[in-house]
Amino acid sequence: MGTLTIMVVVALFLAAIVLGGYNKNFLERVKGSTVWDWMTTVDHKKIGIMYFMSGIVFFLIGGLEAILIRLQLMVPANDLFVGDIYNQILTMHGTTMIFLAAMPLLFGLMNVIVPLQIGARDVAFPFLNSLGFWFFTAGGIILNLSWFFGGAPDAGWTSYVSLALNEYSPGPGVDYYVLGLQISGIGSLISGINFLATIINMRTPGMTLLRMPLFTWTTFVASALLLFAMPALTVGLLLLMFDRLFGANFFDYTMGGSSVLWEHLFWIFGHPEVYIVILPAFGILSEIISTFSKKRLFGYTSMVFATVLIGFLGFMVWVHHMFTVGLGPVSNSIFAVATMAIGVPTGIKVFNWLFTMWGGEIRFTTAMLWAVGFIPTFVVGGMTGVMLAVPPADFQYHDSYFVVAHFHYVLVGGTVFGIFAAAFYWWPKMFGKMLHEGLGKFQFWTFFIGFHLTFFPQHFLGLFGMPRRVFTYQANVGLESINMLSTIGVIGMTLGTLAFGINIYRSLFIDKTKAPADPWNGRTLEWAISSPPPEYNFAQLPLVRGYDALWVEKEAGKKELTPAEPLGSIHMPSSSYLPLVMAIGVFISGMGFIARGDYSMGIFGLIILGIAMFMRSFEVDHGYHIEPEEIEKDKGVDA
Amino acid sequence: MKRRNIWRGLFVFALFALVLTGCSGHESLNVLDPSGSAGEKQLDLIKLSFLIMLGVFAVVITIYIYVLIRFRKRKGVDVMPKQTHGNTKLEIIWTVIPIILLGILAVPTVTTTFDLTKIAQDEEVVNVKVTGYQYWWEFEYPELGIKTAQELHIPVGKKINFEIHGKDVLHSFWIPALGGKVDVIPGRVTNVILDANKPGDYQGKCAELCGAGHALMDFKVKAHSAEDFDKWVTQMQAPPAELTTDSEKRGEEVFQQNCLGCHAGINQSVPGPDLSKFGTRDTIAGMLKNNPENLKKWLHDPQAIKAGANMPKIDYLEEKDLDALVDYLESRK
Numbered sequence: 004m005g006t007l008t009i010m011v012v013v014a015l016f017l018a019a020i021v022l023g024g025y026n027k028n029f030l031e032r033v034k035g036s037t038v039w040d041w042m043t044t045v046d047h048k049k050i051g052i053m054y055f056m057s058g059i060v061f062f063l064i065g066g067l068e069a070i071l072i073r074l075q076l077m078v079p080a081n082d083l084f085v086g087d088i089y090n091q092i093l094t095m096h097g098t099t100m101i102f103l104a105a106m107p108l109l110f111g112l113m114n115v116i117v118p119l120q121i122g123a124r125d126v127a128f129p130f131l132n133s134l135g136f137w138f139f140t141a142g143g144i145i146l147n148l149s150w151f152f153g154g155a156p157d158a159g160w161t162s163y164v165s166l167a168l169n170e171y172s173p174g175p176g177v178d179y180y181v182l183g184l185q186i187s188g189i190g191s192l193i194s195g196i197n198f199l200a201t202i203i204n205m206r207t208p209g210m211t212l213l214r215m216p217l218f219t220w221t222t223f224v225a226s227a228l229l230l231f232a233m234p235a236l237t238v239g240l241l242l243l244m245f246d247r248l249f250g251a252n253f254f255d256y257t258m259g260g261s262s263v264l265w266e267h268l269f270w271i272f273g274h275p276e277v278y279i280v281i282l283p284a285f286g287i288l289s290e291i292i293s294t295f296s297k298k299r300l301f302g303y304t305s306m307v308f309a310t311v312l313i314g315f316l317g318f319m320v321w322v323h324h325m326f327t328v329g330l331g332p333v334s335n336s337i338f339a340v341a342t343m344a345i346g347v348p349t350g351i352k353v354f355n356w357l358f359t360m361w362g363g364e365i366r367f368t369t370a371m372l373w374a375v376g377f378i379p380t381f382v383v384g385g386m387t388g389v390m391l392a393v394p395p396a397d398f399q400y401h402d403s404y405f406v407v408a409h410f411h412y413v414l415v416g417g418t419v420f421g422i423f424a425a426a427f428y429w430w431p432k433m434f435g436k437m438l439h440e441g442l443g444k445f446q447f448w449t450f451f452i453g454f455h456l457t458f459f460p461q462h463f464l465g466l467f468g469m470p471r472r473v474f475t476y477q478a479n480v481g482l483e484s485i486n487m488l489s490t491i492g493v494i495g496m497t498l499g500t501l502a503f504g505i506n507i508y509r510s511l512f513i514d515k516t517k518a519p520a521d522p523w524n525g526r527t528l529e530w531a532i533s534s535p536p537p538e539y540n541f542a543q544l545p546l547v548r549g550y551d552a553l554w555v556e557k558e559a560g561k562k563e564l565t566p567a568e569p570l571g572s573i574h575m576p577s578s579s580y581l582p583l584v585m586a587i588g589v590f591i592s593g594m595g596f597i598a599r600g601d602y603s604m605g606i607f608g609l610i611i612l613g614i615a616m617f618m619r620s621f622e623v624d625h626g627y628h629i630e631p632e633e634i635e636k637d638k639g640v641d642a
Numbered sequence: 643m644k645r646r647n648i649w650r651g652l653f654v655f656a657l658f659a660l661v662l663t664g665c666s667g668h669e670s671l672n673v674l675d676p677s678g679s680a681g682e683k684q685l686d687l688i689k690l691s692f693l694i695m696l697g698v699f700a701v702v703i704t705i706y707i708y709v710l711i712r713f714r715k716r717k718g719v720d721v722m723p724k725q726t727h728g729n730t731k732l733e734i735i736w737t738v739i740p741i742i743l744l745g746i747l748a749v750p751t752v753t754t755t756f757d758l759t760k761i762a763q764d765e766e767v768v769n770v771k772v773t774g775y776q777y778w779w780e781f782e783y784p785e786l787g788i789k790t791a792q793e794l795h796i797p798v799g800k801k802i803n804f805e806i807h808g809k810d811v812l813h814s815f816w817i818p819a820l821g822g823k824v825d826v827i828p829g830r831v832t833n834v835i836l837d838a839n840k841p842g843d844y845q846g847k848c849a850e851l852c853g854a855g856h857a858l859m860d861f862k863v864k865a866h867s868a869e870d871f872d873k874w875v876t877q878m879q880a881p882p883a884e885l886t887t888d889s890e891k892r893g894e895e896v897f898q899q900n901c902l903g904c905h906a907g908i909n910q911s912v913p914g915p916d917l918s919k920f921g922t923r924d925t926i927a928g929m930l931k932n933n934p935e936n937l938k939k940w941l942h943d944p945q946a947i948k949a950g951a952n953m954p955k956i957d958y959l960e961e962k963d964l965d966a967l968v969d970y971l972e973s974r975k
Contacts, residue, residue, distance in 0.1 A: 086854035086949030159851045165828055166811040166853060171776075256829025262812060263827060296713070302728035327814060327825045329832035332759050336752045343744045347737060353702060354736040355728075360709045363723045367714065375710065382702050386695035393747065395754045396687045398822020399673045402814055402849040466674050467667025468818035470849040473857035474949075480668035480845075 007594065007604065043578040045129035046538055047114050050136050052433055055111030055426075057140060058104050059507075064147065065099035066500060068092050070493055073457070077490040079478040089474035090157035091176065095146075097160030098180065102187055103143045105280045105414065108422045110139075110194055113222045113283065115433050117198065119529035119536060120216045122207025122545050122552075127200035129576040130619070135193035137586030142187025145593050149179035153597075156180035159472060161273070162243070164254035164265045169247055175597050178247060182593040185240045188233055189589075195229030198222055207528075208567040209547030213307065216527045216551075217300060220307050221286030224314040225279045231318065232275035239268035248596060263328060270321035278317040281413060282310060284421025285352055288374050291428050292356050294523050295371040296363030299551060302355040309348035309355075316345045326394045327401045335394040342392035349385055353378065368523070369443030373424035376451050380416030384409060387462065402472075405465025411458045423447075423503070431518030435535040436510045446502035453495015460485040526554040531564045539573045542634045573629045581619050588612035671818040671845040677865070678837050680821030683754050690750065694743050758822075761801050761835060768797065772806045774813035774826035774848065777855035777948060778915055778928065788878045791915030792928040794846065794863045797871035798838050806832045809913070814849035817863050823849050838865035854950025860928045882918055883975050893970025896963050900956065912952065921975040927951070934968045941967070 033039050041049060071092050075083045084092060118126055126132050149155040153175040158167040167177045202215070202223045215223075243265070245251035252258035254265050293300040300306060322330060322338035356378060365371065387409040391397050400406055423446075430438045464485050469476055476482050521530040528545060529536075531553050543566035549555040556564055592608025669675055676682050761767055771782040772794075782789045796802050806815055808828040816823035817836065824834040838844070848859035866874060885891050897905075904914035923932050927948050930936040941964065944953040959967065 090851070090854065090856075157854075163812050163851070166851065171811050171853060261829070263830070296723070298723045299725040299727065301726060302733050305728065305733050327823050328827065329824055329830070332756045336755050339751055339755070340748050343748060346744060347740045350698070350740045351733070351737060354705075354732075357702070357705050357709055358729070358732065360713055361705075362726070363713050364715045364721055365710065365713050378706060379703060382699060386699055389695055389744070389747070390688065390691040393687050393691050393751045395684045395751070395758055395822065396691060398758075398824070399681075399684050399688070399818065401823060402816075463667070466672070468671030468673065468845065468847065470814075470816065470847050470857075472851040475857045480671060481666060 007591070040578070042583050043133075043580045045125075045133045045576050045578055047118050047126045047129065047132060048433070048535065048538075050132050051111045051114030051116075053111070054107045054114055054136055054139075055433070057143065058106075058108035058111055061099050061103035061143060061147075062108065063500070063504075065096055065104050066497075068096035068099065070497065072096060073490040073493045075474055076476070076486050078487070079476050079483055081475060085474055087154075087157055090159075090472070091155035093472055094157050094159050094162075094180070095150075095155045098146065098156070098184070100414070101160060101276070101280070102184060103139075103146065105418050105422075106191060107139060107143075109225075109280060109283045109418075110136075110191075112218075112287070112422070112425050112429060113194075113198060116429055116529060117219050117222050118201065118205065119432070119532070119540060120219045120527050121202060121205060121210050122528050122541060122547065123201065123205035124540050124544075124573065125205075125576065126197050127204055128197050130579055130582065131193050131197050133579065134582040134585060135190040135197065137582045138190030138193065138589065139187045140190075141586040141590040141593070142183045142185070142190065145186065145590065145597070146179055146183035148594075149176055149183075153179075161269055162265075163269075164243065164246075164262045165256070167243065167247075167265075168254060170255075175599070177243075178597040178599075181240050181244045181247065182597055185237065185244070186589050186593055188236055188240070191229055192233040192237075195226040195233065198226040199230065202226075207541075207544045207547060210552070211547075213304065214547055214550045214552070216286075217289035217303075217306055217310075218283065218286035221282040221289075221310055224310050225282045228275045228279050228282075228314050228317060232272045232279065235268050236272035236276075239265060239272065242268075244596075248599070263325075266325055266328065267321070270324045271318075274321040274324065275314075275317045277410075277413070278314060280418045281421075282314065284377075284418045285310065287421045287425040287428070288356060288377055289359075290527065291370050291374045291424050292359050293551075294428075294525055295366045295368060295374075296360045297366075297524070298359055298363040299526075299554075300355070301358040301361070302351070303550060305351055306355050309351045312348045313345060316341060316348075320345065323392060323397070326397045332394075339392050339394050343389060346385065346389050346392075353382060353385075368427070369438070369440050369447060370424045370428035370523075372444060372447045373420050373427065376447065377416065377420040377424065380412060380420060380451075380454070383459075384412030384416055387412065400465060402470055403465035404461045404469045404471055407471045408458050408461035408465065411454075411461070415454055415458070423450075426503075428523065429529075430510065431522050431534045432529055433535065434511065435518050435533075436514055437516070437518050437522065438506050438510050439514075442502050442506045442509070446499040446506065448499075449495045449502065450499025451495075453492045453497070453499060456492030456495060457489050458492070460488045464489070521553075526551040528552050528564070531556075537634075537637050539575060539629055539634070542573075542637070543570055544568050570631045570634065572631060573634070574626055575629060576626045577624055579619075579624075581615050581622075584615040585612050588615060669819065670843060671847070673818050676819055676821065677840050677842065677844065678817075678820035679839065680758060680834075680836050681819065683758065684822055687750060687754055691747055694747055698740070698743070758835065759833070761803065766800050768800050768802050770794070770796075770802055770804050772804050772815060772826075774806070774808055774815065774852075774859075775913060776810050776853050777848070777859040777951060779815075779846070779859075779861045780913075780915065783875075786875055786879065788875065789916050790878065790919060792861050792925065793923050794861060795871065795874050796838060796863065796865050797868050798841050798865050799868070801835055801837050804834045804836065806834065811852045812850045813852045813859065816847045816849040817844055818847065819844040820863065825850060838863075841865050841867055841870070855948050858927075858929055858948045862924060862928065877922065877975070878919055883921075883973055885970075886973070887969065889966045889969045890973050892963065893966035893968070893973075896959065896967045897970055900959070900967075904953075914953065917971060917974060919974055920971045921973055927953075932972075934972060937968050937971060938964060 071084060075081050075089060156176040156179055158172055158177055162180055165171055202219060242253040246253050252260045254260045254262055289300055289306060320338055320342045322334060323342045326335050391400055391409060427438050427443050464482060467481050469482055518534040520533050532541060545564035546567035588608050588611030592605050595604025595608055596602060676685050769784055771784060773780040778792055780791050781794050806824060806826050808826040810828060813826035814823045815826055820836045820838055824832045842865055844863040846861035846863050848856060885894060904912045905917050926932050926936055926940050930940060940947055941956040943955055944951045
């Protein structure tokens with residue numbers, strides 16, 4: 004508590020110095036500053052950019068942890084990171100990459116792009132959108148503060164009990180995991196609900212469900228998965244919190260609890276989570292392949308149904324993470340067959356992508372290169388996925404490096420390649436600048452080759468008897484050269500990531516050329532408006548006359564969308580500092596509970612949250628209007 | 643054009659085959675070269691699923707390469723592709739064929755899943771009770787009255803029925819060369835049936851993250867011919883060896899004063915491995931070669947050798963007493 008107070012005071016001092024001291028104009032100066040504007044924004048595009056950028060920061064942290072892991076495993080019997088510290092690194096690598104990198108990067112893209120694709124001016128609940136982002140940030144910061152105050156969680160990203168209970172993980176590490184994930188999880192749940200409401204309610208006239216772009220569709224299904232999957236994690240974390248903080252016995256077998264209960268709760272969330280991060284990547288791929296092949300997406304309707312089916316089946320396969328728990332052959336067989344069934348809709352998607360390119364005119368831009376690299380990589384991940392679905396074979400693969408190879412093929416070869424593709428594709432729409440294509444291609448090739456060099460050999464590590472999550476292995480049992488190869492591959496991925504960093508810096512701070520509204524000859528609504536779009540997105544809501552709404556207009560020989568309404572005054576939501584205050588409240592509360600002691604800080608944080616909620620409930624806020632004259636002025640500048 | 647694609651598919655296949663045969667693991671822990679019937683059945687399924695998937699991969703990659711080359715944008719050519727909606731016939735084909743392929747895989751999958759849990763009625767079975775602790779393994783043969791640790795001895799050709807108990811955290815009992823793993827779950831009993839079809843030394847591993855020493859929670863599996871196994875049983879069942887030298891006698895006193903609490907099951911909350919036949923083991927703590935020098939090293943600082951081990955440091959004994967203790971332990975045969 005003392006440390007926290009000192010930190011808050013120092014932060015206020017720094018803020019005061021930067022802003023030129025406190026006097027009458029202080030508040031005005033603060034409110035006029037860019038930082039304040041971003042902290043209180045409810046604009047979906049700004050929130051999306053903040054999600055995306057924080058995702059990149061956490062991706063770099065998680066990547067650094069991955070480098071440390073591979074350094075330790077480069078040679079047998081290495082002693083760089085041994086025992087607990089290695090377990091902390093591997094736990095934080097997994098947790099960071101899934102919850103703090105993959106999800107916010109995708110949320111960022113969804114936030115910016117989905118409202119544009121359905122012709123909306125904002126999301127359904129702009130305030131909630133901001134709240135979701137700040138909760139995610141609070142949770143992410145809590146998780147990573149663990150490195151500095153008491154040690155990081157070390158029970159794996161799955162945090163299996165009873166290893167994660169007080170008796171076997173006595174430090175505060177797992178508390179950071181529990182509270183950090185709980186808080187960022189609330190943020191994810193809020194975002195999921197928001198996207199569902201947005202896609203159901205905010206579509207522009209003519210944008211029927213079966214005219215929605217695939218990225219919007221996959222966002223919709225992923226959000227539904229979030230809505231149903233996150234509560235399982237919330238419940239699991241709550242029970243674990245009670246066990247750890249308040250001496251409950253949900254998971255302690257000596258007191259009648261069960262460690263298998265945690266496994267079920269975790270994977271009922273955990274498996275759909277995998278689809279939450281891969282489905283949007285499928286959506287991204289469908290958009291990019293269609294655009295750069297200059298062709299309508301092949302089998303659009305079957306793509307939509309495949310997406311829905313994957314989402315549906317995703318809830319019925321969680322036991323395939325638990326084949327070795329000994330639930331018996333009946334249960335194992337049922338879940339095995341259900342798992343194999345997912346291969347069918349996934350296969351449909353792959354063939355539809357291939358036949359979208361068939362007969363097209365393929366332009367190999369950087370975005371398209373990532374998409375093209377995605378296909379064989381993801382197919383390998385899917386192949387090993389089907390192989391893993393066979394329980395007797397899984398008894399051998401389970402918890403070995405084969406599994407590590409498999410899920411990196413899916414999550415890096417799938418999700419991360421998809422995110423990079425999307426970054427190059429939508430960057431102009433997000434920032435109004437272009438990323439450098441040459442640097443992008445350099446990044447693609449180094450990262451792509453490095454990735455395969457790192458993870459392809461790991462299949463064999465598993466088959467040659469190396470369990471996962473080990474900090475060392477024996478010499479002379481055929482594992483050295485494969486591990487060495489795997490570590491060498493990291494160089495490629497590191498170079499690629501550095502190139503991406505340089506590319507971002509160049510685009511934001513050096514390059515002065517502005518991006519055109521439609522740099523790729525796009526097909527969907529977001530390419531009809533300027534890059535970046537004005538804060539109200541569409542001066543007049545467009546009338547959608549078919550799938551690939553912009554392409555339909557282009558084919559009809561038009562340059563602009565057909566408006567669905569006359570030019571008029573646009574109602575906009577006002578910014579609010581309350582989401583940030585609420586997030587600060589839960590942050591203080593989370594840190595208070597982690598510090599244990601008398602929980603006064605924990606309760607103090609909840610009081611801040613309560614007051615902010617009260618203020619929000621009784622606040623009279625009608626938003627503001629942007630008048631047609633102002634819009635005309637904007638248009639003039641653009642043209 | 644079509645012909646070249648077939649060659650490409652073959653090339654990919656050859657590449658995979660090369661990798662599969664070219665670099666190989668060690669026979670003591672290689673899943674691809676099993677020495678037990680469970681491992682063989684599992685390898686059969688691995689092969690079947692791999693071949694089916696390889697077929698799918700070959701088809702995908704052939705279309706993929708063809709499409710990327712044939713339909714790339716060529717300089718100076720600017721065509722407007724036909725905007726096709728789809729093709730029902732094709733879409734049905736690539737829905738139905740995968741369903742058939744998965745059906746072919748599903749049948750042996752389900753039958754083997756059930757097979758692996760069965761033992762024929764007339765078959766001779768050796769029962770072994772396994773208990774996983776942070777970070778060591780206890781093996782008990784209830785019918786033979788033997789209790790040992792870290793080294794599992796089994797007869798070749800007989801089914802071994804492992805009954806697996808957990809006391810602290812999750813572990814996973816895995817002997818890659820003999821067959822698949824099963825989790826060690828605190829408060830539950832799990833089962834796995836394995837056998838070895840040729841004598842030899844195999845490696846056992848813990849496959850579930852169980853704490854700081856997870857990577858070092860190894861054990862040895864020694865598969866013997868029937869005679870050798872009987873010899874081992876007789877040796878283990880014999881009363882402990884007589885104390886011959888003064889040093890060994892002193893060692894016994896030191897042992898009783900310092901080690902008995904954990905290593906003879908008196909203190910149930912901190913169980914340690916049974917050491918009554920320590921001199922017969924190949925390794926100390928499942929990792930160091932068993933000789934007096936290494937034993938001293940282990941006693942001095944167990945955590946330096948096995949991270950997170952619960953064994954306290956025995957660095958407070960006088961040099962003479964330590965030597966005596968080592969002598970005593972090494973004479974336990």
